[in-house]
Amino acid sequence: MSERDSGSSGRVKPAEATKEASPRAKTPAQAPFGAFVRKSGERAGGKAKANVENAGSEAAAMRAETAESWPADAVEVGAVVDAYGLKGWVKVAAHADAGHGGDALLSAKRWWLMKGRERQSAPSLQAKTHSDSVVALLGGVADRDAALALRGSRVYVSRSEFPALEADEFYWVDLLGLDVVNLAGVNLGKVADMIDNGAHSVLRIEYAAADKTGKPGTAERLIPFVGVFVKTVDQAAKQIIVDWEADY
Known part of the structure; x- marks a missing residue:
């Protein structure tokens, strides 16, 4: 199903043998970030990788933010791990692969x-995949030193800016x-929570439930x-219908 805030974001689709995107869902306590799941098994595989260039589309400026100015639908999708090159690009470890929620x-x-x-925001002027990471040029980040200063920053994207999914896909x-x-x-x-076990979500x-006492x-x-168990996902009704007994 597709998803990682907010702490979280990813997508998913219940399929008999579907390989899903995986945010950092390595422990139950960890929120999903940007991954997705597929709702049925008709099709395997993810969307093609995207290459988006927004250069010049917004004022190139980094700005300070507060809890009040932070988007209510902000979803954590990655973290800045390093600078990339000498011209201010940053390298981000995405919580889900591009094409799979990233x-x-x-x-x-x-x-x-x-x-x-500290909270801040910046327009993304250019972003692309590089090996297993995403690299980007952000407004207001002019050189390598400025990019290095962002290391350790958690990256959020407004849920409203997530790419549209097909009818049988859902963000975690x-x-x-x-x-x-x-x-x-x-x-x-x-x-x-959503957990990725390598084969499916x-x-x-x-x-x-009461404990022993x-x-x-x-x-x-x-x-x-997977499709054999998950029958319907009704986001409007906030309900998932499954073929699963209460005593399983």
Whole structure:
């Protein structure tokens, strides 16, 4: 399904044997970033890589931001790991590959950067894939020293600037919080996280449950995001319908 904020973003599509994009979902506590999943198994593979040049499309300026000016729909999609070349380009480790949710880094007109408590934003003048990274020229970053100063910054993109998906694709970030209900109408809990196990994406669902002493708490169940189990994803109704028993 497709998605990584916000801390998060990625996309997905439940397929019998679909290779999905993977944000940094290596631990259940980690939010998905930019990856996607496919909803059914008709087609495998991702979208083609994008190459977007926005040079001259916006004023080339880096500006300071505050929590109040930060986009409400900001989704974390990567992190600046180094400078690239001598002319101010930055190198970003994307949380999902370009073509698999990382496309947002390539197409967004403005990047939002957070480093510690410091927030800033800059227009993306040029962005392209380079090996397994994304490199970009940001407005207001004129040389290598300025690019190096951005190392460690977490990169966010407004969800509204994510590339459009096909009907059977979903960004991970859009699946978080959805109710999961089985074919018998039993509520199995809410999607708390998405996990990539290498073969396909997995829904991590949390639900209310008592511990051995009867004390109220939460438990989790994992449901593979593949077509044989995931039947319907209804974002408008905030619900996913699955073929899965409550006692599995």
